[in-house]
Amino acid sequence: MKIATFNINGIKARLPALLDWLDEARPDVALLQELKSVDEGVPHEPFEDRGYRVETHGQKGFNGVAILSRLPLEDVTRGLPGDDADPQARWIEATVTGARPVRVCGLYLPNGNPAPGPKYDYKLAWLARMEARVTELLALEEPVIFAGDYNIIPQPEDAARPEAWTEDALFLPQTRAAWRRLLALGLTDAIRAVQPHRPPAARLRDFTFWDYQAGAWDRDNGIRIDHLLLSPQAADLLEDAQIDKPVRGREKPSDHVPVWIELAA
């Protein structure tokens, strides 16, 4: 089972690039973020023509997440539990069944800038709600995937220029501490789990986002903020994890690229 996450930065603007990538990458499941559209604005036909069922959790203008699946899909839920008054569409779950069932959670974590401030407070509160939901799902002792745009740079080696991010909500100590708490619950960072051996001082350059501004892509001035975290039972099935970096260099690209895993499931 191949599961991908991709922040597309607008379903309307990105449809051609998204379909080109789907046709070549052929993931069984694609978790999309930043639809920037209501549910009714997401076309189904181009995906259904390719064998994908479409489940969306949209919002006008901003945010919005979706699950595309070529495998049987059930028990779809929308919204991150823990605050019924939160109107932001940033979380969707479903169970997909290949050789065995896998619970997939697609997430678009708040950016949090400027920090400090109310937006950063929302990011930290959202992370606390996510910890609670992760804890619930881990108790099932089943394969579970938490994939999406985390808006978290976990470590200095996840940025080309870490010194430029020290005051940023994506890299502040509290943000990184919340990331470490997630891992401490028992989750595995898929990209880091399968990377080839490198010397400790190596610049890893496994980036997933390059700003549109200031020639960031041309300079490879990127950050790694799109992640797939795996429950222990999912990590046991992990066969591969890759970043589709060349997608960033194509025509009319998103500022993020797809990241995917292959599971023996």
Place this chain on the structure above:
DNA sequence: ATGTCATGAAAATCATGA
């Protein structure tokens, strides 16, 4: 620092979010 992009409301520019 920003050399950008997408969206929506308002009305062919601007505010917002990233």
